[in-house]
Amino acid sequence: MEWMVWTTPTTIFFSAIAAMLTGMTAWEVISPTIERKGFLPISTTRGDRFFIGLLSAAYIHLAVVGFTPLSIWLALGASVLWLLILMRWG
Numbered sequence: 001m002e003w004m005v006w007t008t009p010t011t012i013f014f015s016a017i018a019a020m021l022t023g024m025t026a027w028e029v030i031s032p033t034i035e036r037k038g039f040l041p042i043s044t045t046r047g048d049r050f051f052i053g054l055l056s057a058a059y060i061h062l063a064v065v066g067f068t069p070l071s072i073w074l075a076l077g078a079s080v081l082w083l084l085i086l087m088r089w090g
Contacts, residue, residue: 017054024050038090049090053083 006014024047033046040052057079064075 020050040086040090044090046087049086050083052090053086056082056086 028047035043035045037043038049040049042048044052060079060082061072061075064070064072064078
């Protein structure tokens, strides 16, 4: 990845996203999803909730970096927790 001058954390981040997308694809092939309505105001599939979770994680990180002196690790923990809640009950 030297040709893009990526740092190690950036490479890990995008590799993790790619791994999650691969896992979601395999899950969808093995067990096709059906739309359902949870606490979100719309009916969603598993992939919809995953996408909403990724967008939410970006906003959580931006809020922590931009408005608080908190560690980015707290933002990561909050994002993972939110994604798990969203995937289960969203």
